[in-house]
Amino acid sequence: MKLSPLxxxxxxHNALKDEKLLSAVDKATQTALKKREDKKDQIPYWEELxxxxxxxxxxxxxxxxxxxxxxxxxxxKNGIHLHWALxxxxxxxxxxxxxxxxxxxxVVKSKSLTTEEFHLNDFLTKNGIETLETDLGEYIxxxxxxxxxxxxxxxxxxxxxEIGGIFHKKLGIKYTEDPTELMTIAxxxxxxxxxxxxxxxxxxxxxxxxxxxxxxxxNEANARLTVGVPxxxxxxxxxxxxxxxxxxxATFLKLLGPSATGQxxxxxxxxxxxxxxxxxxxxxxxxxxxxxxxxxxxxxxxxQLRETLFCIRCGACLNIxxxxxxIGGHAxxxxxxxxxGITLIPQYLGDKEGKYSPFxxxxxxxxxxxCPVRINIPHHLLKLRxxxxxxxxxxxxxxxxxxxxxxxxxxxLLYRFATWFPGKFQLLLPKGRAFPVPGYTRERALGTxxxxxxxxxxxxxxxxxxxxxxxxx
Amino acid sequence: MNSSRDKILNAVKEAVKIxxxxxxxxxxxxxxxxxxxxxxxxKDYAGLRDQFAKELDIVSGEFVLVKSASxxxxxxxxxxKSKNFTSLAVSDEISSKNIASHIKKELPExxxxxxxxxxxxxxxxxxxxxxxxLVNIDFAVADVASLAVLIxxxxxxxxxxxxxxxxxxxxxxxxxxxxxxxxxKVPKEKAKNxxxxxxxxxxxDIEKILILGAHxxxxxxxxxxxxx
Numbered sequence: 001m002k003l004s005p006l007x008x009x010x011x012x013h014n015a016l017k018d019e020k021l022l023s024a025v026d027k028a029t030q031t032a033l034k035k036r037e038d039k040k041d042q043i044p045y046w047e048e049l050x051x052x053x054x055x056x057x058x059x060x061x062x063x064x065x066x067x068x069x070x071x072x073x074x075x076x077k078n079g080i081h082l083h084w085a086l087x088x089x090x091x092x093x094x095x096x097x098x099x100x101x102x103x104x105x106x107v108v109k110s111k112s113l114t115t116e117e118f119h120l121n122d123f124l125t126k127n128g129i130e131t132l133e134t135d136l137g138e139y140i141x142x143x144x145x146x147x148x149x150x151x152x153x154x155x156x157x158x159x160x161x162e163i164g165g166i167f168h169k170k171l172g173i174k175y176t177e178d179p180t181e182l183m184t185i186a187x188x189x190x191x192x193x194x195x196x197x198x199x200x201x202x203x204x205x206x207x208x209x210x211x212x213x214x215x216x217x218x219n220e221a222n223a224r225l226t227v228g229v230p231x232x233x234x235x236x237x238x239x240x241x242x243x244x245x246x247x248x249x250a251t252f253l254k255l256l257g258p259s260a261t262g263q264x265x266x267x268x269x270x271x272x273x274x275x276x277x278x279x280x281x282x283x284x285x286x287x288x289x290x291x292x293x294x295x296x297x298x299x300x301x302x303x304q305l306r307e308t309l310f311c312i313r314c315g316a317c318l319n320i321x322x323x324x325x326x327i328g329g330h331a332x333x334x335x336x337x338x339x340x341g342i343t344l345i346p347q348y349l350g351d352k353e354g355k356y357s358p359f360x361x362x363x364x365x366x367x368x369x370x371c372p373v374r375i376n377i378p379h380h381l382l383k384l385r386x387x388x389x390x391x392x393x394x395x396x397x398x399x400x401x402x403x404x405x406x407x408x409x410x411x412x413l414l415y416r417f418a419t420w421f422p423g424k425f426q427l428l429l430p431k432g433r434a435f436p437v438p439g440y441t442r443e444r445a446l447g448t449x450x451x452x453x454x455x456x457x458x459x460x461x462x463x464x465x466x467x468x469x470x471x472x473x
Numbered sequence: 474m475n476s477s478r479d480k481i482l483n484a485v486k487e488a489v490k491i492x493x494x495x496x497x498x499x500x501x502x503x504x505x506x507x508x509x510x511x512x513x514x515x516k517d518y519a520g521l522r523d524q525f526a527k528e529l530d531i532v533s534g535e536f537v538l539v540k541s542a543s544x545x546x547x548x549x550x551x552x553x554k555s556k557n558f559t560s561l562a563v564s565d566e567i568s569s570k571n572i573a574s575h576i577k578k579e580l581p582e583x584x585x586x587x588x589x590x591x592x593x594x595x596x597x598x599x600x601x602x603x604x605x606x607l608v609n610i611d612f613a614v615a616d617v618a619s620l621a622v623l624i625x626x627x628x629x630x631x632x633x634x635x636x637x638x639x640x641x642x643x644x645x646x647x648x649x650x651x652x653x654x655x656x657x658k659v660p661k662e663k664a665k666n667x668x669x670x671x672x673x674x675x676x677x678d679i680e681k682i683l684i685l686g687a688h689x690x691x692x693x694x695x696x697x698x699x700x701x
Binding site for chain 1: 477478480481482484485486487488489491492493494495497498499502503505506509510512513528531532588589593596597598601616617618619624625627628629630631634652653655656657659661662664665666667668669670671672673674675676677678679680681682684686687688689690
């Protein structure tokens with residue numbers, strides 16, 4: 001499934017017509033929000049913890065060079081092979097070479113949004129390596145030939161009927177829509193793969209600079225099996241995932257569970273500081289980490305937008321977002337979606353390709369309120385919108401509208417006529433019909449124009465009215 | 474050193490020279506967190522144990538308080554019998570082996586699997602087909618019901634997640650109040666290879682319906698051994 005953020009308007013129109021999607025997204029986001037609220041309420045120092053996490057990330061990002069060097073030094077000490085990838089293509093080639101060196105035929109993979117950035121699964125499949133997603137949600141979307149529609153719940157947009165249908169079609173099993181049966185089928189299929197796969201590829205939630213270790217957080221045990229059973233483990237991470245030490249990790253683990261899935265703690269926290277075969281006579285003999293830039297250092301160079309690198313991919317901002325709740329994840333057209341996604345799309349893909357993304361927001365601020373690391377998403381969206389406009393990528397109709405307004409605003413008589421006219425014109429429309437604006441009113445209604453208009457009302461205000469308003473304030 | 478490394482590090486070094494326009498955190502945050510943590514943390518051992526039991530129940534784990542090793546053996550054997558389990562993997566610690574030797578008397582037909590005795594290739598396949606495992610852990614974290622396994626102190630990690638049912642023996646001295654305490658207590662050299670387990674494996678990826686036993690164990694039973 002190849003999506004593009006340039007087609008986001010089309011995707012949104014389609015999503016808005018999809019009642020099934022709306023119902024699935026609504027159910028999932030409301031459940032997650034309710035559970036989060038419950039767990040958050042049990043942590044009375046939640047707000048302080050958010051500030052603390054923000055400060056930890058600020059320190060890491062502002063001193064990223066030092067933490068990267070420290071992490072590298074400690075990884076090498078732990079016998080981990082570290083590979084630096086400047087961009088997506090280099091990351092792909094590094095992984096392919098590692099797999100070819102191991103003569104790998106089958107790879108099991110646990111959830112990694114970083115690898116989605118560079119379409120690793122398709123790339124490896126094209127190169128003759130069977131690559132299997134093992135998180136149930138990821139496995140389902142892989143069978144459907146889709147990409148995840150949520151950062152932590154990849155198959156959130158699908159009903160059990162659709163999942164049952166794809167299992168029947170692709171796995172050749174008898175149709176069932178019973179969730180437990182479907183899970184058991186996936187478990188049995190994948191258990192065999194876990195035990196025979198040559199290499200396990202995982203993402204990384206956090207990397208610990210002072211210990212040269214990575215932390216992978218999950219619920220299903222698929223990541224545990226991915227990093228713990230095959231002879232080679234490859235972890236793929238962005239350079240921004242670092243934390244100074246384990247004390248800081250505790251803060252983030254406390255925040256991540258409630259924010260992501262409404263759990264106080266996720267079922268498995270895997271902390272891996274090197275291959276364990278020599279110690280345990282089981283599991284990986286080799287461990288590799290692919291440390292990828294792919295545009296992150298460019299984001300870092302912006303003194304304001306670098307805050308978007310604080311993101312821990314919990315997905316809480318998606319759940320709370322009134323836009324995401326209406327359109328789901330695929331409408332955004334890329335691997336990162338929702339409020340944080342629309343800040344990342346233009347930064348990773350460029351302002352031209354991501355020109356629509358920062359506008360897929362009501363700027364209500366709910367994402368900032370919920371973010372466990374206090375990323376001021378609305379503030380960054382305004383900056384990104386400015387960038388789109390400054391570079392001349394805004395929509396023609398918008399540019400025309402703003403220019404027209406500027407022209408009129410400088411000419412009071414014309415301005416008065418222009419603001420009087422729509423009110424009168426709407427009287428010609430059938431009662432109850434809104435003013436039609438091509439494109440804009442396809443899925444929403446424009447408010448009716450006030451016949452009196454602001455100017456008339458304003459001029460009628462008496463001095464006493466001002467006082468009244470002031471007092472009310 | 475490859476050139477991508479240098480390019481990335483140089484780009485990062487140049488970028489961080491630009492001062493941030495990100496607000497600082499308010500003063501006194503750490504003190505407030507410490508104070509708040511203190512106010513919600515149970516004051517004594519019994520409080521911590523009960524908190525652990527409650528939290529474990531919330532994450533669908535099972536808590537069994539036992540006053541002696543023989544009570545543990547009796548309960549565990551009964552449980553295995555009721556579930557028709559045919560094999561039990563036993564972790565390498567002497568205490569686990571002792572308990573296993575007593576279970577053997579109760580369930581003579583049960584097959585016992587000792588991971589340390591198995592060849593590497595054989596180990597994963599055998600443990601994946603074993604009904605249950607009897608394991609030890611290093612710490613139990615009360616406020617989230619997490620069990621911490623330090624890899625330095627175990628001979629097998631497979632045993633913690635390949636069998637279908639995990640029986641864990643916890644002793645009172647292993648209780649810690651919260652994750653902050655855990656990461657303060659465990660030296661970083663040991664913390665860098667650690668597994669935290671909070672309840673049985675689970676998923677809610679199909680219509681948010683909770684299913685236990687996704688890819689890992691379907692049951693997690695904690696025997697809290699308060700033996701004098």
